Amino acid sequence: SQQGEEDPQALSIQEGENATMNCSYKTSINNLQWYRQNSGRGLVHLILIRSNEREKHSGRLRVTLDTSKKSSSLLITASRAADTASYFCAYYSGGSNYKLTFGKGTLLTVNP
Amino acid sequence: GAGVSQSPSNKVTEKGKDVELRCDPISGHTALYWYRQSLGQGLEFLIYFQGNSAPDKSGLPSDRFSAERTGGSVSTLTIQRTQQEDSAVYLCASSSQGNNQPQHFGDGTRLSIL
Numbered sequence: 001s002q003q004g005e006e007d008p009q010a011l012s013i014q015e016g017e018n019a020t021m022n023c024s025y026k027t028s029i030n031n032l033q034w035y036r037q038n039s040g041r042g043l044v045h046l047i048l049i050r051s052n053e054r055e056k057h058s059g060r061l062r063v064t065l066d067t068s069k070k071s072s073s074l075l076i077t078a079s080r081a082a083d084t085a086s087y088f089c090a091y092y093s094g095g096s097n098y099k100l101t102f103g104k105g106t107l108l109t110v111n112p
Numbered sequence: 113g114a115g116v117s118q119s120p121s122n123k124v125t126e127k128g129k130d131v132e133l134r135c136d137p138i139s140g141h142t143a144l145y146w147y148r149q150s151l152g153q154g155l156e157f158l159i160y161f162q163g164n165s166a167p168d169k170s171g172l173p174s175d176r177f178s179a180e181r182t183g184g185s186v187s188t189l190t191i192q193r194t195q196q197e198d199s200a201v202y203l204c205a206s207s208s209q210g211n212n213q214p215q216h217f218g219d220g221t222r223l224s225i226l
Binding site: 030031033035040041042043044045048088090092097098099100101102103104105 | 116143145153154155157160162168203205207212214215216217218219220
């Protein structure tokens with residue numbers, strides 16, 4: 001399977017703490033994206049990092065990409081209860097520019 | 113502006129019935145995608161449209177599944193003779209033209225086959 005893998009599968013933290021989620025993948029990629037999914041809702045695009053980038057920031061989000069290790073991490077700083085959701089990494093691979101491959105996701109719970 | 117709209121939001125039907133799921137993409141988005149999300153699973157790619165044509169139908173699980181898109185806008189996903197294993201959330205996404213764009217998702221149709 002070319003599916004990505006996130007770890008941990010589930011993460012529970014207190015408000016104000018930082019949350020780190022990791023993603024590993026198996027193929028060459030053009031870019032890697034992170035999405036959030038609240039319960040019962042669709043996915044919301046958070047951030048995209050290109051294969052020639054190593055780190056990217058957006059607000060409280062920080063994404064890193066290590067193409068040599070085929071891995072990425074998403075850091076959410078100063079977490080809030082509203083950050084409670086599932087987080088997925090996704091990437092275009094194998095020469096495709098439309099077929100996103102998703103990991104199985106990390107369920108983040110931020111306790112007030 | 114309006115996001116991706118899917119209907120119905122929930123559908124319960126008996127095994128063997130046909131169902132039709134609708135997706136209304138963001139205006140101007142030429143690319144449209146269908147995914148399936150089953151409990152405990154990741155997202156499974158089903159089909160991709162560029163305009164009204166579907167260059168890649170490789171993800172459709174069986175010949176009971178079909179999809180069409182008309183006018184470069186609304187798309188319908190049809191499942192014939194539904195089976196219990198078809199129970200899942202069916203998500204639609206759209207994106208603007210160009211390589212490797214972020215995709216914008218609807219809230220999905222939760223399909224339950226009794």
